[in-house]
Amino acid sequence: MLISLMCSKCMEESIENSGVVPEGGLEIRTRAVPVQTVGLYRGICPNGHNVLMMADFQQFELLFESAMEAFADSYYRESVSSFAAALERFYEFSIYTLLISNGVEIDNIKKMWSSVSRQSERQLGLYVGLFTSVFGECPKLLSEKDAAFRNGVIHKGHFPSPTDCFDFGRVVYELLNYNIRVLRERFADSMFRAGEVNRHEASKQLKEGEIPIVFKMATTVSLMTLDEPLPMHEAMNAVSKRLALQRGQSQSLK
Numbered sequence: 001m002l003i004s005l006m007c008s009k010c011m012e013e014s015i016e017n018s019g020v021v022p023e024g025g026l027e028i029r030t031r032a033v034p035v036q037t038v039g040l041y042r043g044i045c046p047n048g049h050n051v052l053m054m055a056d057f058q059q060f061e062l063l064f065e066s067a068m069e070a071f072a073d074s075y076y077r078e079s080v081s082s083f084a085a086a087l088e089r090f091y092e093f094s095i096y097t098l099l100i101s102n103g104v105e106i107d108n109i110k111k112m113w114s115s116v117s118r119q120s121e122r123q124l125g126l127y128v129g130l131f132t133s134v135f136g137e138c139p140k141l142l143s144e145k146d147a148a149f150r151n152g153v154i155h156k157g158h159f160p161s162p163t164d165c166f167d168f169g170r171v172v173y174e175l176l177n178y179n180i181r182v183l184r185e186r187f188a189d190s191m192f193r194a195g196e197v198n199r200h201e202a203s204k205q206l207k208e209g210e211i212p213i214v215f216k217m218a219t220t221v222s223l224m225t226l227d228e229p230l231p232m233h234e235a236m237n238a239v240s241k242r243l244a245l246q247r248g249q250s251q252s253l254k
């Protein structure tokens with residue numbers, strides 16, 4: 001998966017030179033670079049400016065987008081794997097949110113997480129228990145059939161059909177959208193603080209005096225989106241179009 005970086009100084013200079021933003025917008029030169037887990041990106045633009053950008057994403061948002069792109073490119077095994085990983089990382093995000101809302105310090109949550117970080121079944125158990133204690137009922141989860149399908153692909157090397165992959169992706173899409181809404185209704189502030197954990201990790205890589213430009217692209221699943229989500233097939237079409245556009249653009253940063 002690639003992400004587009006742009007030079008903010010070139011953009012500023014372009015506006016200064018023309019005085020106003022021209023009709024139809026500024027032509028911004030971008031370069032697509034591989035996405036990273038820790039979202040601090042560095043580069044140099046053709047005019048010699050240092051580009052320093054911090055991506056404001058949650059890991060589950062990026063994993064879901066990566067799954068969509070893999071599907072659009074016909075890599076169905078990889079797509080299922082990333083859909084499943086997106087869901088697991090959303091459980092982690094939810095656990096952080098619920099514990100923060102309970103007054104637990106983020107450093108203590110990190111320490112606790114190290115005891116479950118290597119075993120997804122423990123994480124799932126923790127999520128189910130915490131969610132149930134807060135909401136009084138079990139969260140919506142993958143069905144046994146969907147979990148068996150996922151395990152067959154990830155652990156047994158099964159090549160899924162496009163239809164099965166799409167159906168699995170749609171289930172994950174609906175679970176994520178539903179659960180984000182449920183969390184937001186009661187814990188919007190705690191969600192925001194849980195979201196800062198990533199930015200804090202990225203900022204550890206900053207050198208003294210550096211101030212990054214924070215950027216966020218519209219991902220299919222996003223904490224920022226308050227609108228009703230698109231149907232899965234429309235969301236997939238949008239990702240396919242974006243990929244085609246991205247691949248057609250010249251890459252001018254290096």
Ligand SMILES: [Zn+2]
Nearest residue numbers: 007010045049
């Ligand atoms: Zn520049």
